[in-house]
Amino acid sequence: MKDLFSTALMRLTVVYVTVLIAVCLLFSGFIYTLASNEIDRTSRRQVVGFRNLLGRFIVDEQESEILRNQEADESRARLRAKLTLGNMAVIAAGTVFSYFFARRTLYPIEESVKAQERFTSDASHELRTPLAAMRTEIEVALRDPRLTTQEAKELLESNLEEVATLQLMTDNLLSLARNKELGEQKITELSRVLKSATKNHAPKIKKAGMTFEEKYQSGLKAMINKDALQQAVGILIDNSIKYAGNGAKIEVKLEECDGYGHLTISDNGIGIPDDQLECIFQRFYKVDYSRTSSKQQGHGLGLSIAQQLVVALRGRISARKNHRGGGIEFLIELPLLV
Numbered sequence: 001m002k003d004l005f006s007t008a009l010m011r012l013t014v015v016y017v018t019v020l021i022a023v024c025l026l027f028s029g030f031i032y033t034l035a036s037n038e039i040d041r042t043s044r045r046q047v048v049g050f051r052n053l054l055g056r057f058i059v060d061e062q063e064s065e066i067l068r069n070q071e072a073d074e075s076r077a078r079l080r081a082k083l084t085l086g087n088m089a090v091i092a093a094g095t096v097f098s099y100f101f102a103r104r105t106l107y108p109i110e111e112s113v114k115a116q117e118r119f120t121s122d123a124s125h126e127l128r129t130p131l132a133a134m135r136t137e138i139e140v141a142l143r144d145p146r147l148t149t150q151e152a153k154e155l156l157e158s159n160l161e162e163v164a165t166l167q168l169m170t171d172n173l174l175s176l177a178r179n180k181e182l183g184e185q186k187i188t189e190l191s192r193v194l195k196s197a198t199k200n201h202a203p204k205i206k207k208a209g210m211t212f213e214e215k216y217q218s219g220l221k222a223m224i225n226k227d228a229l230q231q232a233v234g235i236l237i238d239n240s241i242k243y244a245g246n247g248a249k250i251e252v253k254l255e256e257c258d259g260y261g262h263l264t265i266s267d268n269g270i271g272i273p274d275d276q277l278e279c280i281f282q283r284f285y286k287v288d289y290s291r292t293s294s295k296q297q298g299h300g301l302g303l304s305i306a307q308q309l310v311v312a313l314r315g316r317i318s319a320r321k322n323h324r325g326g327g328i329e330f331l332i333e334l335p336l337l338v
Helices: 002-054 061-143 149-178 190-207 226-244 274-279 302-312
Strands: 186-189 211-216 221-224 249-257 260-267 316-321 328-335
Touching: 002 061, 061 149, 186 190, 186 226, 190 211, 190 221, 190 226, 190 249, 190 260, 221 226, 221 328, 226 249, 226 260, 226 302, 226 328, 274 316, 302 316
Parallel strands: 211 249
Antiparallel strands: 186 221, 249 260, 260 328, 316 328
């Protein structure tokens, strides 16, 4: 791909330089024509002036015409030299700027292609892993003539878990592809959407032995798709349930700040290492919990989906340490309606 973009960069640079040369030649030709005509008119006026002043018998008409043509030719030669040097300088500088602008033009495309290749590579790797595990288990079981009913049942249960993993990952991948543009957006009171989202996760929070606190400033409205916001909030709550651990506390708060609705979802769990906070919204990025007691393993897609949903709602999302009790705090900023 590097060679491909290098070739495209050179070709685009050549196109820019070619256009620049064409413009320089046309402009120089126009200037040369105007200046040449002006030189002829000026020299003629000078000859006529001398004739009128000194008379025809003192100023030889033929000799004065020859001198006039010589001076005009010398002026044209100087003009051509100046235009040539000027064009060479402009084209040389233009070549450098053309390369710079061509590189700048292709940079977003190159980054997009690189991101797509990374995504395709990561997705194929993540999908192949459970498939390879299932195939290995099935092949080993089929080669075993002493396979019992209990062992076959355990094998099917194991494969069923892998199928569930594949289904969840596929759903997440489809969400990433589908959520670039949301459906209908309406004026919605944010507190109602949040209450609905947290209500759906109340059983999970209770089952995990966690405590829950919510505090919403009422009357805050925004133009949003409520399903998208519910999904984003649900992903962040699920993330806290998954990684905060038993006995942890989850807090969801909403307040107005400088025309934005600030929605914070925080927990006092194990948190995320500082050096990995800026990477957690990348697709397939998995936090290294080797220094902690957490045994949870995700696919690295949930937070990426949440970010994409929030951006589609014209908002911003960020993550930071929860300084009030450890853990992590997610902040969603949504533009409010005045």
